[in-house]
Amino acid sequence: MPVIKVKGMSCQHCVKSVTEAMEKLGAKDVSIDLLSGDVTYSEDTPIALDAIKEAVTKIGFEVVE
Template sequence: MIEKIKVEGMSCQHCVMAVKKELNKLKANDYKVEIGLVEIDSVKNNLTKEQIKKAIEKAGYKVIE
């Protein structure tokens, strides 16, 4: 299932890399990160939406519900 998660506070490629770094720590390998948006296949990556949100927040950004 593809999760499309809106993210607040991302403004540059450094922000994109910070989120990618946290997703990589979860062993995610099938995702797309753009400024303000994360698209990730939660099933393929064996992750819950909550785990994904926590990784984004750990990178320093806010998930928009």
């Protein structure tokens, strides 16, 4: 499963916001580890990393590499 690191999440509301933003793009099986900031999603998700970064940034978080 692909993994991205999202900075700035601090609660379950943050997790829900990021999950919903990614699912709107078509991401499947989104799973977030709040402590590490790791976000995983299905390899079957045909979404460019740039689109994910843009969606996550729009809701106030940062994708770090």
